[in-house]
Amino acid sequence: MIPVVKGLKVGHDSAAATNSATTWTEAQTWIAGLGSGWRTPTIAELQAIYDADSTRDSAKLDPAFETTGYKVWSVELDSTNAHYFHFTVGTGFVKAKDFSDSSYRAFAVSAGGTTGYTKISPIREI
Numbered sequence: 001m002i003p004v005v006k007g008l009k010v011g012h013d014s015a016a017a018t019n020s021a022t023t024w025t026e027a028q029t030w031i032a033g034l035g036s037g038w039r040t041p042t043i044a045e046l047q048a049i050y051d052a053d054s055t056r057d058s059a060k061l062d063p064a065f066e067t068t069g070y071k072v073w074s075v076e077l078d079s080t081n082a083h084y085f086h087f088t089v090g091t092g093f094v095k096a097k098d099f100s101d102s103s104y105r106a107f108a109v110s111a112g113g114t115t116g117y118t119k120i121s122p123i124r125e126i
Contacts, residue, residue: 020105024073024082024097027106034108041109043074043092046085059087069105 022030031038054060059070074083074092082097084104 021069021100021102022073022104022106023100024076024084024095024106026100027073030106031108038108040073040075041107043083043085045109046072046074046087046092046107047090050085050087050090052090060090061087069103071103071105073104073106 027040031040049061051060058068070087071084072087074085076082076097077094080096081094083092084095085092
């Protein structure tokens with residue numbers, strides 16, 4: 001079962017990433033393993049859960065997101081690079097897909113079915 005935190009901003013059902021560093025490629029493998037309908041979130045979807053007023057030191061996210069990671073992988077740019085959203089500064093950047101350090105995480109997004117919500121799921125330990 002995928003953990004989901006309900007009732008966050010802009011009608012998203014969401015859950016935080018675990019504290020596991022990941023590359024973009026590892027994230028895509030994990031997302032594919034979730035089954036059909038799951039995908040990498042867009043920068044706009046990640047921007048929608050950014051909380052500029054958060055009092056957290058690193059990731060400016062709702063406190064329901066229990067993670068020390070603050071960079072979340074987004075969609076592919078080209079064969080070697082992908083976008084990511086930086087939750088400390090509130091904007092997107094580009095990095096090599098095979099790059100990883102302790103701050104990178106991944107979320108998965110699925111159409112909300114009959115609820116109309118988007119679900120953002122945490123990456124599990126790889």
